[in-house]
Amino acid sequence: MDFRNKIANISANSWEIYLPNLSIDCIVFGFHENELKVLVVKILDDEIWALPGGYILKDENLIDAANRILKDRTGAENVYLQQFRVFGDINRSEGFFQDYADDLWNKQRFVSVGFYALVDYTKVNLVVDEFSIKCEWKSIDDLPELMMDHNFIFEKALATLRKQLIHKPIGYNLLPEKFTMPELQKLYEIILSKKLNRGNFYRKMLRYNILTKLEETRKGGAHKAPDLYIFNQENYQLALKNGFNEGW
Amino acid sequence: MDFRNKIANISANSWEIYLPNLSIDCIVFGFHENELKVLVVKILDDEIWALPGGYILKDENLIDAANRILKDRTGAENVYLQQFRVFGDINRSEGFFQDYADDLWNKQRFVSVGFYALVDYTKVNLVVDEFSIKCEWKSIDDLPELMMDHNFIFEKALATLRKQLIHKPIGYNLLPEKFTMPELQKLYEIILSKKLNRGNFYRKMLRYNILTKLEETRKGGAHKAPDLYIFNQENYQLALKNGFNEGW
Structure with missing residues (x-):
C-alpha cells in the first residue's frame, strides 16, 4: 500500500486516539568513531526524508509518547530524550498535504514538541516502520532535504547540543570506557x-x-x-x- | 456572573476558536528596587491564584498567542517572552474541574507551553480581566498556593532564569541607566x-x-x-x- 492510502486509511483512527494538533519530532544524534550523524526516516513513495515523529495518545504523558514514537519508528530504545523547543508557527507544514482531503489527520495544523538525544549509534538496532522505506543515520554535514520545517528543527537541536556541551559533561556511553x-x-x-x-x-x-x-x-x-x-x-x-x- | 457560569458560557466558543488540548502559561518575573516578584491572577470566586494563561487561536502563531494572553490577562505589553518548557503529564490538572460537565473546554487535558520573562515591574500597567478579581505582583519568597501544577511551573521557570544568569547578561531595563x-x-x-x-x-x-x-x-x-x-x-x-x- 502506498503512503497516501495508508495515511488516509488510519486518519479516522488517529482522530480517535491522539491529541489533535500536537506532535512530537525526535532528533537523535549518533556518535561513533569520530562521526556525528542524525537519525532520519524516508517516507513511503514520497521519496522525502523526515525526522522520526508522531503523535501523543490521549492518555499518555508527553515524555512517554516521545519514547514510544522513537522506538516504533526507528527501533531506538532506552534513549534519554530531552525536550528542547516547541515549533508553533502556523505555516510550518504549509502546502505539504495540500493534495489531500481537508479532514485528513495529517493535514491539520500541528504544534510540534522537539526532543533530542545523543547516543552511540552502534548500540541502536534500527527498524523500518510501516510508513517508511528506510531508516538511516546521515552525517550532519551531509543531511538531505527534510520534509516541512524539519531541517530547521534539526538546526535548533544541533545548536542546543552545542550549548549543552558548554555546561554539561559528555562522552559517557559514546567513548570506550578507557579513553585518552x-x-x-x-x-x-x-x-x-x-x-x-x-x-x-x-x-x-x-x-x-x-x-x-x-x-x-x-x-x-x-x-x-x-x-x-x-x-x-x-x-x-x-x-x-x-x-x-x-x-x- | 460567577466563574463557573462564565466558563460554561464561553465553552462552546472556545471549542470553536482555539486549538484543543494545548495551553500557554506565562511566568513574568518583575524586578524593581531590590525585589523580585512574579505576576499572578486571582480567579473569580474560586479564591485561588494562578499564573496568567490561556489558549492558542487556530490561526495564531504560538509566540503571538503568548503575547496576546499576557496582555489580555494582565495588561503587560512589550514583554520579551521566551518559551522554556512544555508541561505534558496527563494528571497535571487532576481533579481541578471535576465538578463541571465533561464537555467543558477547561476540563479537557491540556499540554501547556511555559513562557517566561523578566521585566521592570513598575513599567507594567496591570489590568484585571473578566475571569479574575485580582492581578498582582507577589514576592517569589512568599508565593501563595497556585492552581493545578502552577507552583511547579513557577519553580521550573525560576530555575531557568537562574541558569540564564550564568550564560547571559542581565540588568538592562531593570537597573537605572547608570548604576554601581x-x-x-x-x-x-x-x-x-x-x-x-x-x-x-x-x-x-x-x-x-x-x-x-x-x-x-x-x-x-x-x-x-x-x-x-x-x-x-x-x-x-x-x-x-x-x-x-x-x-x-
Missing part, C-alpha cells in the same frame, strides 16, 4: 565542528573534575604511550544534573 | 537568593566586557563615591544573542 584526552577532545571537536586548543581543553577538562587518570597507558602507538582516563561516575552524574560549577 | 557595581551585584544576589563574593563578581563581570565605566561617580553617600557604569549596548546585545564567550 585526545580522543575526548576529538569528540568535542566533531560536535562543535571546530578545532580546539589542546592546552586549554586539558586545563578546562581537568578543572571539571570528572576524569580519573589510570595507571595504565595506551600501548602500541609510534609515539609516547598516552595516558588513559575513565569518567568519575559520581562527579560526572553530579555535573550532568547541576551543570559544571561555573555559576555565580 | 554593588547595585548590579545586588540584582544577581536577589535573583539567585544568595550572597556573592564581591571580588569574584567584579572580576567576572569585567571579564564579560559588557560594562562601560563612566568618569562620574555616585555622589552623596557617607563612603567614598562609588564608580558608575552603563551597559555597553553593542557587547551586551551580542552576549545576549550568543551567550558569554566561555565555551570551548
Whole structure:
C-alpha cells in the first residue's frame, strides 16, 4: 500500500486516539568513531526524508509518547530524550498535504514538541516502520532535504547540543570506557565542528573534575604511550544534573 | 456572573476558536528596587491564584498567542517572552474541574507551553480581566498556593532564569541607566537568593566586557563615591544573542 492510502486509511483512527494538533519530532544524534550523524526516516513513495515523529495518545504523558514514537519508528530504545523547543508557527507544514482531503489527520495544523538525544549509534538496532522505506543515520554535514520545517528543527537541536556541551559533561556511553584526552577532545571537536586548543581543553577538562587518570597507558602507538582516563561516575552524574560549577 | 457560569458560557466558543488540548502559561518575573516578584491572577470566586494563561487561536502563531494572553490577562505589553518548557503529564490538572460537565473546554487535558520573562515591574500597567478579581505582583519568597501544577511551573521557570544568569547578561531595563557595581551585584544576589563574593563578581563581570565605566561617580553617600557604569549596548546585545564567550 502506498503512503497516501495508508495515511488516509488510519486518519479516522488517529482522530480517535491522539491529541489533535500536537506532535512530537525526535532528533537523535549518533556518535561513533569520530562521526556525528542524525537519525532520519524516508517516507513511503514520497521519496522525502523526515525526522522520526508522531503523535501523543490521549492518555499518555508527553515524555512517554516521545519514547514510544522513537522506538516504533526507528527501533531506538532506552534513549534519554530531552525536550528542547516547541515549533508553533502556523505555516510550518504549509502546502505539504495540500493534495489531500481537508479532514485528513495529517493535514491539520500541528504544534510540534522537539526532543533530542545523543547516543552511540552502534548500540541502536534500527527498524523500518510501516510508513517508511528506510531508516538511516546521515552525517550532519551531509543531511538531505527534510520534509516541512524539519531541517530547521534539526538546526535548533544541533545548536542546543552545542550549548549543552558548554555546561554539561559528555562522552559517557559514546567513548570506550578507557579513553585518552585526545580522543575526548576529538569528540568535542566533531560536535562543535571546530578545532580546539589542546592546552586549554586539558586545563578546562581537568578543572571539571570528572576524569580519573589510570595507571595504565595506551600501548602500541609510534609515539609516547598516552595516558588513559575513565569518567568519575559520581562527579560526572553530579555535573550532568547541576551543570559544571561555573555559576555565580 | 460567577466563574463557573462564565466558563460554561464561553465553552462552546472556545471549542470553536482555539486549538484543543494545548495551553500557554506565562511566568513574568518583575524586578524593581531590590525585589523580585512574579505576576499572578486571582480567579473569580474560586479564591485561588494562578499564573496568567490561556489558549492558542487556530490561526495564531504560538509566540503571538503568548503575547496576546499576557496582555489580555494582565495588561503587560512589550514583554520579551521566551518559551522554556512544555508541561505534558496527563494528571497535571487532576481533579481541578471535576465538578463541571465533561464537555467543558477547561476540563479537557491540556499540554501547556511555559513562557517566561523578566521585566521592570513598575513599567507594567496591570489590568484585571473578566475571569479574575485580582492581578498582582507577589514576592517569589512568599508565593501563595497556585492552581493545578502552577507552583511547579513557577519553580521550573525560576530555575531557568537562574541558569540564564550564568550564560547571559542581565540588568538592562531593570537597573537605572547608570548604576554601581554593588547595585548590579545586588540584582544577581536577589535573583539567585544568595550572597556573592564581591571580588569574584567584579572580576567576572569585567571579564564579560559588557560594562562601560563612566568618569562620574555616585555622589552623596557617607563612603567614598562609588564608580558608575552603563551597559555597553553593542557587547551586551551580542552576549545576549550568543551567550558569554566561555565555551570551548
